[in-house]
Amino acid sequence: MGPFEYFEPATVEEAVSLLKKYGEGAKILAGGTDLVVMMREREIKPRYVINLGRIAGLNYVHLDGDKGLRIGALTTIAGLERAPELKSSYRIISQAAARLATIAIRNMATIGGNLCNAAPSADMAPPLLALKGAVKLTGTAGERIVPLEEFFIGPGVTTLKPDELMIEIQVPAVPAHTGGMYLKHGVKGAAGLAVVGVAAVVTLDIRDSVFEEVDIALGAVAPTPIRAKRAEALLKGQKISDGLIEEAARVTSDESSPIDDVRGSAEYRREMVRVRTWEAIRGALKLAKSV
Numbered sequence: 001m002g003p004f005e006y007f008e009p010a011t012v013e014e015a016v017s018l019l020k021k022y023g024e025g026a027k028i029l030a031g032g033t034d035l036v037v038m039m040r041e042r043e044i045k046p047r048y049v050i051n052l053g054r055i056a057g058l059n060y061v062h063l064d065g066d067k068g069l070r071i072g073a074l075t076t077i078a079g080l081e082r083a084p085e086l087k088s089s090y091r092i093i094s095q096a097a098a099r100l101a102t103i104a105i106r107n108m109a110t111i112g113g114n115l116c117n118a119a120p121s122a123d124m125a126p127p128l129l130a131l132k133g134a135v136k137l138t139g140t141a142g143e144r145i146v147p148l149e150e151f152f153i154g155p156g157v158t159t160l161k162p163d164e165l166m167i168e169i170q171v172p173a174v175p176a177h178t179g180g181m182y183l184k185h186g187v188k189g190a191a192g193l194a195v196v197g198v199a200a201v202v203t204l205d206i207r208d209s210v211f212e213e214v215d216i217a218l219g220a221v222a223p224t225p226i227r228a229k230r231a232e233a234l235l236k237g238q239k240i241s242d243g244l245i246e247e248a249a250r251v252t253s254d255e256s257s258p259i260d261d262v263r264g265s266a267e268y269r270r271e272m273v274r275v276r277t278w279e280a281i282r283g284a285l286k287l288a289k290s291v
C-alpha cells in the first residue's frame, strides 16, 4: 500500500470540503472491504483517504408507509440483513444482504460502498434496481437524487462527481400484492461473488390474474447491473401463464451481455440467467399472491 494522508471528518460537510480540496487524488473509505483490498493490491493508490466512520446519522433504515423506504449510506449489509423494516414488503433487500460474502465482511461492508464500488456483480444493485430505487448524492453544488438505473455507467464507474458523497438510498412505496425475490447463482455459495444475480419484483392484479407490473434486474452479466426492460414489457398487463414466464426468462437471457471469465463462460451465464429468472419470477409471484 502506498503512502497516503488519512482524514476522519465528523460531518458530511467536512467530508465534502475535503473532497473538494483534494479532488481526484482522494478516496472515500466506508467499510473498506473493497477499497482496502484494492489499495493492498495496488490497483489504486489514493493520496488522501477520507474515512466516513465518524460521521453520525448515516446508518439507518426508515420506513414511512406512503413515502417508502430510506436507507443511510453507511448502513452495514449485516444491518440490512437483520432490519425489522425489511421483513415484509422489502424482504428482497435483506434476502440479497444475507447472500453477500461472509458475516465478517457483512459486518463491515456498507450499502453505499457496495453501490459506489459499482462492480457488475454487486449483490445489492439488482434488488434496488428492481424496486426502482434512487440514490441521494451530496457535494459542493448541493444535493441531487439520481435513479439507480442512471447511477451505474461502467465497471467501477458511476455518475458520482469527484466532490460528491452518497448519503442515502431511497425506494418508493411498494403496492399491495407485490412480491420480490433475489437469486444469486455462484460457484462457491454465499461467500463467492455472483456468477449471475437476478432480482424480480412482481405486482399482481389478483382479481384478473394479471401481471400488473414486473421489474427484473440482473447482476454480473453486463458491464453494469441492468434492468431487463424487454422482458418487463412482455409481462406487464398480461394474463399469468407458465408459457409467458418461460418466454420472459428467455427474453431476459437475450438482454444480458455476459463475458467469459474465471467464474463462468458467457454461454453458461446466459443459460443461468434464463433458469434463475424463471425461478425468481415464479418465487416473486408466489409471494405476491400471499400478501
Ligand SMILES: Cc1cc2nc3c(=O)[nH]c(=O)nc-3n(C[C@H](O)[C@H](O)[C@H](O)COP(=O)(O)OP(=O)(O)OC[C@H]3O[C@@H](n4cnc5c(N)ncnc54)[C@H](O)[C@@H]3O)c2cc1C
Residues within 6 Å of the ligand: 027, 028, 029, 030, 031, 032, 033, 034, 035, 036, 037, 073, 074, 077, 099, 100, 101, 102, 105, 108, 109, 110, 111, 112, 113, 114, 115, 116, 117, 121, 122, 123, 124, 160, 164, 165, 166, 167, 190, 191, 192, 193, 194
Ligand atoms: C472476501 C470478500 C468477499 C466479497 N463478497 C462480495 C459478495 O458476495 N457480493 C458483493 O456484492 N460484494 C462482495 N464483496 C465486495 C464488498 O464487500 C462490497 O462491495 C461492500 O458492500 C463494499 O462496501 P464497503 O463499505 O466496504 O466499501 P468501501 O471499500 O469502503 O468502498 C468501496 C468504494 O465505494 C466508495 N464509497 C464508499 N462509500 C461511499 C459513499 N458513501 N459515497 C461515495 N463513495 C463511497 C469508496 O471510495 C470505494 O471506491 C466482497 C469483498 C471481499 C473482501
